Amino acid sequence: MRLDPRTKLIMVLCVTTLAVIYNTAEALLLLLAATIGLLLLFGIDLKQVIIGLKPYFFLLLVLFWAQCIFTPGGEVLLAIGPVRLLGTRGLLLGTSVVLRLLVVIAAAVILTTSNSRDFITGLVQWKVPYEIAFMVSVTISFLPVFRDELVNVVTAVQLRGVELKQVPWGKKIYLFRHLFFPVVYGAILKAQQLSVAMEARGFRAYPRRTYLRQLYLTRWDYGLMLACPGLTLLMIGLYKANLG
Template structure:
């Protein structure tokens, strides 16, 4: 399944992310999480790679969990301190469901990040999505890391000039970041302009159509997988609305 057609992976991502948005019951979310994890591993993402991706989101996930536990007052009280209930079963369940939702979305991102963007681009074009739109999407996704690199470069440059970020009070730090945003955005604009010039110099948009060197073809296994995913999607969403 590692070499599955990008369209199959896109369908799987669509099912997982739609489920993550639709399912609110914890058991359904747990089922979706196991389905996502299984798919992620079958599509060739290693547990280590997934772990690395999760580690970055761990602080945010913990904050979300804490907020749910503290502020959702539904279900039975689980912990009562001096007659005041501080922890409810509903809060814990809601927090856990939200964490699983995050996990499912990260699994989808991990699978798509492992796929060659050119294959995705060709697959999207074959699905009837305009090449221009798909290409713009691809370029935008490639720009995000370069944007964060520019920002961290600017921070390093500041520190090399003697500014100790750790010692600056929070308010001043926020002002500093605000001042850095403008040059970083300006740098991104310059880069995008250079990119547009290079693309045009290589004939981008010169003709109303274009050919594609890379071709993606659905194999028999891809069709089987697509049918399985479609059936699974229809069944699970149908069941959820009828009996969930």
């Protein structure tokens, strides 16, 4: 099934909206399962996604523990003297935060199945201003760049003799500075280089542009574009009704 990039964008918007609104671990777990189902439908290799996400697992763990430790309330599960380390409410909130992030990341992977130029074409055909369409496209095209940069840095650090798995927790924070700083800064440099390269080739965000390729929505696209927001509203309604 070849879907229009705009359909994929709407699907991702629906999934991420639900991820923001859902606040319980159970609901987010179901949403994650549904998103994984979508990834499989799009023929995405889950193994590759997990390998790509490996460097972020530590960050997710830190977020989880931060929520566990700093969220008051609920029954105390673990404490050292008067210091509460883990409570039931913190555990649930930590799980929710991690699940929410996983849903957003998994949903974003769907966008990588379309060419970033198709996103521009599609959005412009919908009368979205070119500047905004271009920004969306650049953001999407930078996702694999971020992933590749992170893989390179992790490999380079290990090849200098550092056993990442055996690094004590205290030093891990110091090491993660090495992992994220060059990735983020490198991406900024790349963005600057991209803008210079584009301007050097005469790029300007002129309001009138022509396109060789046109995108056409199929019946599947129309169906999904109507069904997804409808289903999302229904799920929100059911969720709110359950909470109430």
